[in-house]
Amino acid sequence: ATPTALMVGTGRGAQLGILIKGPEVLETTRRADTVVLDKTGTVTTGRMTLLAVRTAEGEDEERVLRLAGALEHASEHPVARAVATAAAERVGELPRPEDFGNVPGLGVQGVVEGHAVLVGREKLLAAWSLRLPEPLAAAKAEAEAGGRTVIAVAWDGEVRALLEVADAVKPTSAEAVRRLRGLGLTPVLLTGDNTAVARAVAAEVGIDEVIAEVMPQDKVDVVRRLQSEGRSVAMVGDGVNDAAALAQADLGLAMGTGTDAAIEAGDLTLVRGDLRTAADAVRLSRRTLATIR
Numbered sequence: 001a002t003p004t005a006l007m008v009g010t011g012r013g014a015q016l017g018i019l020i021k022g023p024e025v026l027e028t029t030r031r032a033d034t035v036v037l038d039k040t041g042t043v044t045t046g047r048m049t050l051l052a053v054r055t056a057e058g059e060d061e062e063r064v065l066r067l068a069g070a071l072e073h074a075s076e077h078p079v080a081r082a083v084a085t086a087a088a089e090r091v092g093e094l095p096r097p098e099d100f101g102n103v104p105g106l107g108v109q110g111v112v113e114g115h116a117v118l119v120g121r122e123k124l125l126a127a128w129s130l131r132l133p134e135p136l137a138a139a140k141a142e143a144e145a146g147g148r149t150v151i152a153v154a155w156d157g158e159v160r161a162l163l164e165v166a167d168a169v170k171p172t173s174a175e176a177v178r179r180l181r182g183l184g185l186t187p188v189l190l191t192g193d194n195t196a197v198a199r200a201v202a203a204e205v206g207i208d209e210v211i212a213e214v215m216p217q218d219k220v221d222v223v224r225r226l227q228s229e230g231r232s233v234a235m236v237g238d239g240v241n242d243a244a245a246l247a248q249a250d251l252g253l254a255m256g257t258g259t260d261a262a263i264e265a266g267d268l269t270l271v272r273g274d275l276r277t278a279a280d281a282v283r284l285s286r287r288t289l290a291t292i293r
């Protein structure tokens with residue numbers, strides 16, 4: 001009866017919006033005791049909007065948006081989309097950048113209208129030996145405490161502005177976390193974003209454990225570390241930068257609304273991108289395997 005039960009379980013999964021790669025996946029699903037949740041696009045919608053521009057003394061907001069938007073137009077990152085969309089709405093056609101470079105987990109850089117421009121995290125500023133001037137540093141801390149992601153715009157060796165972006169927590173995320181906890185799993189929020197922002201999102205959905213400011217290539221090490229502590233790790237993610245971690249996890253759950261890289265790396269796909277179906281998957285596997293015994 002074993003193969004039959006697994007087949008029934010897989011079929012039931014499809015009805016629930018859970019695509020399972022192979023019958024053995026149900027076995028690992030049952031054992032998970034920790035669920036690592038990517039923030040952007042998994043717990044939150046990933047559709048970010050530009051909420052505020054804070055210029056340094058004497059800088060022009062439109063010019064900031066034109067130069068920053070020109071670079072971000074060439075990037076696929078949710079932060080980049082927010083900036084490019086707002087910039088295009090505000091200034092119309094954006095100039096074409098030269099020497100465009102994407103720095104994963106940090107930002108973008110390039111030459112726009114003859115200026116060497118960078119748009120990204122404070123850490124990227126540091127790589128250019130730049131620092132936030134005091135009024136902007138204070139504004140950044142305040143915005144981050146309120147859950148906004150803050151990136152800097154600099155060109156020709158000077159920080160010109162801060163851009164504040166945010167997306168919303170999905171309406172189903174808090175309930176999903178509650179259900180996962182109810183099944184005995186400990187949720188952990190994992191993100192490349194700033195710690196203050198991550199904590200604000202975690203608090204909103206009921207997660208206590210937060211691992212933030214993790215570079216894209218280091219997410220997989222976080223999963224390894226949790227495993228080395230003896231935890232059986234399920235990881236839910238949607239991004240290119242989640243793929244290695246999804247593959248490393250005992251169980252990888254990809255958001256069906258996410259990137260192909262994540263879907264290929266995962267053991268199962270949550271077709272609708274609804275985090276609650278992660279809990280459904282765990283329940284389903286436990287039931288399926290209980291009928292086998």
Ligand code: ADP
Nearest residue numbers: 040075077079080105106107119120191192193
């Ligand atoms: P997450 O784990 O939340 O998906 P990433 O590792 O992709 O985040 O990015 C981490 C942070 O790096 C972002 O929150 C943002 O501050 C910054 N960043 C990444 N790409 C860009 C970009 N194209 N423009 C501006 N900032 C960026």
Ligand code: MG
Nearest residue numbers: 038040041239
């Ligand atoms: Mg993501």
